[in-house]
Amino acid sequence: MRIILLGPPGAGKGTEAELLVKHYHIPHISTGNIFRALYKDNTTVGKIAKEYIDRGQLVPDDITNEIVRNRLNHADAKKGFLFDGYPRNVDQAAWFDELLIQKEWKLDAVINIYVPDEVLIERISGRRVCESCGAVYHVTNKKPNVEGICDVDGGKLIQRADDMEETVQRRLRVYNEQTEPVIGYYQNKGAIVMIDGTQSIKEVDTAIKKVLGEMN
Ligand code: ADP
Ligand code: AMP
Ligand code: ZN
Numbered sequence: 001m002r003i004i005l006l007g008p009p010g011a012g013k014g015t016e017a018e019l020l021v022k023h024y025h026i027p028h029i030s031t032g033n034i035f036r037a038l039y040k041d042n043t044t045v046g047k048i049a050k051e052y053i054d055r056g057q058l059v060p061d062d063i064t065n066e067i068v069r070n071r072l073n074h075a076d077a078k079k080g081f082l083f084d085g086y087p088r089n090v091d092q093a094a095w096f097d098e099l100l101i102q103k104e105w106k107l108d109a110v111i112n113i114y115v116p117d118e119v120l121i122e123r124i125s126g127r128r129v130c131e132s133c134g135a136v137y138h139v140t141n142k143k144p145n146v147e148g149i150c151d152v153d154g155g156k157l158i159q160r161a162d163d164m165e166e167t168v169q170r171r172l173r174v175y176n177e178q179t180e181p182v183i184g185y186y187q188n189k190g191a192i193v194m195i196d197g198t199q200s201i202k203e204v205d206t207a208i209k210k211v212l213g214e215m216n
Pocket of ligand 2: 009030031032033035052053054056058059061064084085086087088092104162171
């Protein structure tokens with residue numbers, strides 16, 4: 001199964017992706033997670049990406065697209081994939097269409113999780129992530145068993161630098177200007193599913209699985 005999850009920052013893409021990939025046994029490909037891992041590993045690309053991420057801007061397309069191309073060359077992507085946070089502008093979407101043609105692959109679903117801005121701000125400001133494994137929590141909506149500690153590996157929970165208020169406003173602007181048009185791009189191609197992201201984590205998961213079940 002090949003799926004793209006669209007939605008603004010804080011919509012719940014990463015949270016839902018984790019549930020979906022366990023169910024469908026496909027890799028979760030988050031360009032944001034890949035950039036953060038490359039930075040943690042002290043790579044040049046990671047350092048360049050971090051400059052854009054910390055300013056709330058998109059990482060340039062040439063860097064991002066090559067990362068996606070490389071990731072899809074890994075053996076596990078033969079089973080399919082779930083993209084979270086890619087494509088993030090219309091040029092990336094068009095580039096990715098070309099790649100799909102080259103690979104003779106077809107997408108099974110493009111899913112857009114929509115959530116109003118005031119809810120996004122509440123979700124992003126309360127988001128905490130594990131410093132070591134990246135697992136995502138929320139101070140009220142998805143609490144860990146022990147405050148400040150990751151359930152998975154005992155890592156320390158921290159706030160992402162780009163989740164600070166000033167950067168969040170910039171990211172929402174970038175989303176509206178550059179990423180939202182991607183919805184129209186896929187609508188014109190005829191296939192996109194809209195999911196109400198204000199529901200609970202479980203309800204959103206059920207709604208997405210229902211749609212995917214009907215498609216396959
Ligand atoms: P995205 O990957 O789209 O940026 P996340 O999955 O990181 O979003 O979710 C943003 C924050 O909102 C996290 O703190 C997460 O725990 C919380 N969250 C995700 N989905 C929901 C939901 N349906 N209801 C309430 N909180 C949610
Ligand atoms: P995310 O983890 O999806 O919230 O992404 C965090 C940040 O990584 C974004 O604000 C961008 O700076 C960068 N990023 C992630 N995915 C992309 C992408 N497809 N294109 C450009 N920049 C991206
Ligand atoms: Zn962890």
